[in-house]
Amino acid sequence: MTARKVRWALVGAGDLARKRLAAAIRSQPGSVLRSLVSRDPSARAADLRRLAPEAVHARFEEMLEDRSVDAVYLATPVFLHAPQAIAALEAGKDVLVEKPMAMDLRQAREMCRVARDRGRRLSVAYYRRFWPRFQLVREMLDRGELGDLVLIRIALHSWYPGRGGEASDWRVTPSKSGGGVLSDVGCHRLDLLAWWLGLPGRLVAQVLNLTHEYSAEDSVTALLEWEGGPAGTVSFNWNSRTWTDEIHLVGTGAKLTLHPCDGETVTITVGRDIEQRPLPNPENAHGPVVDDFARSILEGRPPRFDGEDGLQATRIMDAIFRSARQGAWTELD
Numbered sequence: 001m002t003a004r005k006v007r008w009a010l011v012g013a014g015d016l017a018r019k020r021l022a023a024a025i026r027s028q029p030g031s032v033l034r035s036l037v038s039r040d041p042s043a044r045a046a047d048l049r050r051l052a053p054e055a056v057h058a059r060f061e062e063m064l065e066d067r068s069v070d071a072v073y074l075a076t077p078v079f080l081h082a083p084q085a086i087a088a089l090e091a092g093k094d095v096l097v098e099k100p101m102a103m104d105l106r107q108a109r110e111m112c113r114v115a116r117d118r119g120r121r122l123s124v125a126y127y128r129r130f131w132p133r134f135q136l137v138r139e140m141l142d143r144g145e146l147g148d149l150v151l152i153r154i155a156l157h158s159w160y161p162g163r164g165g166e167a168s169d170w171r172v173t174p175s176k177s178g179g180g181v182l183s184d185v186g187c188h189r190l191d192l193l194a195w196w197l198g199l200p201g202r203l204v205a206q207v208l209n210l211t212h213e214y215s216a217e218d219s220v221t222a223l224l225e226w227e228g229g230p231a232g233t234v235s236f237n238w239n240s241r242t243w244t245d246e247i248h249l250v251g252t253g254a255k256l257t258l259h260p261c262d263g264e265t266v267t268i269t270v271g272r273d274i275e276q277r278p279l280p281n282p283e284n285a286h287g288p289v290v291d292d293f294a295r296s297i298l299e300g301r302p303p304r305f306d307g308e309d310g311l312q313a314t315r316i317m318d319a320i321f322r323s324a325r326q327g328a329w330t331e332l333d
Contacts, residue, residue: 006294007034009063009093010053011084012075013044016098016286021075022051024290031294034070037063060084064091070297073125073290074098077170078178082107085122089114094121096293096303100187101310103178105318105333108311115307123293123303124310126191130288133266133279137249137256138196146251152197152224152232153248154189156261160238162214172214180216182207182320186236187313189247189261193224193232194312196249200224200232202331203316207324211239222320 008025010017013036025033036053037060038044048056057063063072064087072088074081074097082102085095095115101124102108115122128134140146160181163169170176177183193200205222212218218238225231246259257267268275282288296303315332323330 004030004298006031006297007068007070008032008294009035009037009066009069009072010051010075011037011060011063011072013038013047013051014075016075018047018051020284020286021073021290022053024284024286025073025294026052027284027287028291028294030298031290034068035063035066060087064088064093069093071096071121071293077176078183079103079170079176082111085111086114089118089120089122092118092120094293094297096123096125096290097310098125099191099310099313100124100178100183100317101307101314105311105314108307108314112307112311121293121296121303122307122310123289123305124307125286125289126188126195126305126310126313127286127289128188128192128262129195129305130292131279131281131285133258133264133281134192136266136277136279137192137258140254140256141196141249145254146249146256147253149197149230149249149251151230151248151250152193153250154193154232154234154246156185156189156245157235157237157240158243158245159241160218161212166214169214172212172216174216177216179317179321180209180214181218181236181238182220182317183216186220186234187317189234189236190316191310191313192247193234194316195309197226197229199312199315199332201227202329203319203323204329205320205323207321220320222323224316 025031033053035055037057041056071094088095162172166173203224207217208219210219220236222234245261249256255269264280265276292304319332
C-alpha cells in the first residue's frame with residue numbers, strides 16, 4: 001500500500017449503502033468516501049450525516065464531473081446498472097456494480113466492452129466469492145477431493161410479498177429489476193456454480209408466479225447439465241413461509257453441504273463420517289470485495305474477479321428465462 005487513497009463515489013443511499021457499503025469503504029485502509037449520490041439529499045439528511053461522505057450530489061452527472069473520484073460503487077436498481085456503469089467508465093472511473101450486473105446479457109457484454117476499450121476496471125459485487133467457506137468449496141473441487149461430481153442441488157425458499165407492490169418496490173417490477181426471485185437472490189447461487197464448475201452446457205426451466213400479485217416471478221425451478229459431467233437442480237421461491245437456503249455438492253467420494261448457505265460451518269461427509277468445519281464469515285459481507293477492488297487500483301492490477309466473471313450468472317439467468325418462454329431445453333449463449 002502507498003499513501004495514496006482510492007476516492008470512492010457511492011451511488012445510492014438505500015439499505016445496502018447504510019448497512020454495509022459505506023462502512024466497507026471507510027474500513028478499507030486505502031480508501032475514502034469522497035462522495036455520495038442521492039436523489040433527495042434533504043430527505044436523507046440524517047443518513048448522510050452518519051455515512052459522512054466528503055461531498056453529496058443529487059445528480060449522477062455531477063459526480064461524474066468530479067475528477068477526484070477514482071472508483072464508483074453502483075448500489076442502484078438493476079435497470080440503471082448498464083447506463084450508469086457505461087457513463088462512469090467513459091468518464092474515466094473504475095466501477096464496482098451491485099448484482100445482478102445488468103438487465104440481460106446484451107447489456108452486460110456492452111459494459112465489458114466499454115471497460116476494455118477505456119482501459120478501466122469493472123467488477124460485480126458477488127461478494128460470496130471472497131468468503132472462506134465458498135473458497136473452500138472451490139479448493140476442494142480443484143483438488144478432486146469430492147471425486148467425480150454426480151449431483152448438485154440448490155434450494156432457497158422464503159416469503160417475499162413485496163414492499164407495497166410494484167409502485168414502490170423495484171425488486172418485484174421486471175422492467176426495473178430484470179426479474180423477481182431469480183434476479184434478486186438466485187443470481188448469487190448461479191454465480192457460485194459458474195465459479196466452481198464453469199457454465200452448464202444446457203438447461204430446462206420453469207419460471208412462474210404462483211402466489212403473489214406482482215408481475216415478477218416468485219417461483220423458479222431449473223435442471224442444468226454440464227457437458228460430460230453431472231446434472232444439477234436449482235429452485236428459488238419467494239412464496240413459502242418456510243425457509244431454507246442450502247447447497248449440496250455430491251461426489252463419488254464425498255459430499256459438501258452448505259446449510260444454511262451463509263452459515264459459519266461447512267459439512268463434509270465421507271461415507272458415514274461427518275465433519276463440521278468452522279469457517280467464520282467476514283464481519284461485513286461486502287468488506288472483502290471492496291477491499292480487493294481498492295487494492296487492485298492501488299496496486300495497478302485487475303480486480304480478482306472482473307466483469308467477464310460477473311456476467312456468467314447473467315448468461316445462466318438469460319437461458320433460464322428463455323427456456324421457460326420456449327418450454328424446452330436451451331443451450332447457453
